[in-house]
Amino acid sequence: xxxxxxxxxxxxxxxxxxxxxxxxxxxxxxxxxxxxxxxxxxxxxxxxxxxxxxxxxxxxxxxxxxxxxxxxxxxxxxxxxxxxxxxxxxxxxxxxxxxxxxxxxxxxxxxxxxxxxxxxxxxxxxxxxxxxxxxxxxxxxxxxxxxxxxxxxxxxxxxxxxxxxxxxxxxxxxxxxxxxxxxxxxxxxxxxxxxxxxxxxxxxxxxxxxxxxxxxxxxxxxxxxxxxxxxxxxxxxxxxxxxxxxxxxxxxxxxxxxxxxxxxxxxxxxxxxxxxxxxxxxxxxxxxxxxxxxxxxxxxxxxxxxxxxxxxxxxxxxxxxxxxxxxxxxxxxxxxxxxxxxxxxxxxxxxxxxxxxxxxxxxxxxxxxxxxxxxxxxxxxxxxxxxxxxxxxxxxxxxxxxxxxxxxxxxxxxxxxxxxxxx
Amino acid sequence: xxxxxxxxxxxxxxxxxxxxxxxxxxxxxxxxxxxxxxxxxxxxxxxxxxxxxxxxxxxxxxxxxxxxxxxxxxxxxxxxxxxxxxxxxxxxxxxxxxxxxxxxxxxxxxxxxxxxxxxxxxxxxxxxxxxxxxxxxxxxxxxxxxxxxxxxxxxxxxxxxxxxxxxxxxxxxxxxxxxxxxx
Numbered sequence: 001x002x003x004x005x006x007x008x009x010x011x012x013x014x015x016x017x018x019x020x021x022x023x024x025x026x027x028x029x030x031x032x033x034x035x036x037x038x039x040x041x042x043x044x045x046x047x048x049x050x051x052x053x054x055x056x057x058x059x060x061x062x063x064x065x066x067x068x069x070x071x072x073x074x075x076x077x078x079x080x081x082x083x084x085x086x087x088x089x090x091x092x093x094x095x096x097x098x099x100x101x102x103x104x105x106x107x108x109x110x111x112x113x114x115x116x117x118x119x120x121x122x123x124x125x126x127x128x129x130x131x132x133x134x135x136x137x138x139x140x141x142x143x144x145x146x147x148x149x150x151x152x153x154x155x156x157x158x159x160x161x162x163x164x165x166x167x168x169x170x171x172x173x174x175x176x177x178x179x180x181x182x183x184x185x186x187x188x189x190x191x192x193x194x195x196x197x198x199x200x201x202x203x204x205x206x207x208x209x210x211x212x213x214x215x216x217x218x219x220x221x222x223x224x225x226x227x228x229x230x231x232x233x234x235x236x237x238x239x240x241x242x243x244x245x246x247x248x249x250x251x252x253x254x255x256x257x258x259x260x261x262x263x264x265x266x267x268x269x270x271x272x273x274x275x276x277x278x279x280x281x282x283x284x285x286x287x288x289x290x291x292x293x294x295x296x297x298x299x300x301x302x303x304x305x306x307x308x309x310x311x312x313x314x315x316x317x318x319x320x321x322x323x324x325x326x327x328x329x330x331x332x333x334x335x336x337x338x339x340x341x342x343x344x345x346x347x348x349x350x351x352x353x354x355x356x357x358x359x360x361x362x363x364x365x366x367x368x369x370x371x372x373x374x375x376x377x378x379x380x381x382x383x384x385x386x387x388x389x390x391x392x393x394x395x396x397x398x399x400x401x402x403x404x405x406x407x408x409x410x411x412x413x414x415x416x417x418x419x420x421x422x423x
Numbered sequence: 424x425x426x427x428x429x430x431x432x433x434x435x436x437x438x439x440x441x442x443x444x445x446x447x448x449x450x451x452x453x454x455x456x457x458x459x460x461x462x463x464x465x466x467x468x469x470x471x472x473x474x475x476x477x478x479x480x481x482x483x484x485x486x487x488x489x490x491x492x493x494x495x496x497x498x499x500x501x502x503x504x505x506x507x508x509x510x511x512x513x514x515x516x517x518x519x520x521x522x523x524x525x526x527x528x529x530x531x532x533x534x535x536x537x538x539x540x541x542x543x544x545x546x547x548x549x550x551x552x553x554x555x556x557x558x559x560x561x562x563x564x565x566x567x568x569x570x571x572x573x574x575x576x577x578x579x580x581x582x583x584x585x586x587x588x589x590x591x592x593x594x595x596x597x598x599x600x601x602x603x604x605x606x
Contacts, residue, residue: 133447133591134443135446135447166449191446285496291597292457410594
């Protein structure tokens, strides 16, 4: 293999140059260097192995087509020229404060809050929705592809070198445990197998275990290729398949999943049961698109509140009882926006649209529950008397029953109706 | 009384759509389908029917009759040749003319997706479409694929710049569709 030396200049496709400044890290595939490209510090991934012309062409295409919308992807910005048969690509540097998803699964890193974890789930889904809408598939989605900020839940998606036009032949199959059943059985990864891998990632994120690893999977004497194919490919059984209980989590072995499953609202559990049903496991076209996951995660976010008694983050439930301290909780107001119903508690952030930026916050100011406009645009609030007021950004409005708040975000109109709880 | 609402999807299947353009559109359609099904289940008294026209060298009905939303499966389309957008408008005109005087049909939803501009005559047919009340009252949405889509022609069809979206504006596309479909 060819390693690069400090100050070595690597010519880029299209005429630029990258000057090597330092080594940032190395792994099985290659070395990542800090490089200076036209006075901008960037990262160069330099492969150990010779890469095929098809692989290099794919990277050049990714550079030409450009990244999906948003800033979640550490996308190939330049490809290098071939040097003694070796090759690499240049991407933006990963900012400080982000940790690999696998570190969270191993408890070496923890989310600052449940809210941050939900934000991470939303941003992972959002990233893959944007990637797929661009016409690409990721093809190697696993726990090593994301870096997550523990307090904000912001997500960076890396290792985009296997991304390609959906349906095109790929040299990559994926990582065991994350590959879709049809890929385990010999098929090629595509957008639909990405969706299986995404569901596995989300299950890991929320339940801290694998969706197909329960009693039945554990009973296999040894994880040989034959059994691996059986558990993840030919006859996968979801650990909470409502029609087949043979692979339930063993409380002594699969402690995390057994403990976490009941903590979440039914809608999330139902979505996993649907996505890992026999139908979806074996019929890739039946798998849900990222937008449907985003709706489910939005439901979680809407119902995540701080208990007014113990302060814990809990999911508001129809029993109106805090699962942590056991005390009754009843919001004074709800908000209805489209088909969503959001309980209003103090310090609750509200998200009207899908950009993952909070648009409003519920605050107690002068002993009165108010809604604060966190969006950059003015709102129109209309009361039951028909009178309208304009609520400027960062201004607060006392909550009153039947007030209707109208706002426009990214050219979409939203109407939030405030409803006082009757006791 | 059950009423009918047609959703017409006109898809550019010219050669330039092959690859990333068509894959991107596939993804838009796959995101739209669950929402259409959701609208249908909440409004059983309005029957949503899908008609798909592909236009490449010639315009053809891909989904020749209005298929119900629940039974519609999108399988993607092959792309090659020119951009017979005018031909697609002729097929659309034939169908809309049939619906125009039928009281059981609500104003339709028309979506057109293209990465280029027409390579055949389209102005005359577009003028004929504008003489139909149900075309004039239809919600007309365009999806401009890539950087080379002929936005001027798409604007002539939709009647407004604000009805032209790119594939990454999926939330706006769905919002425009749902605003039309929830009766």
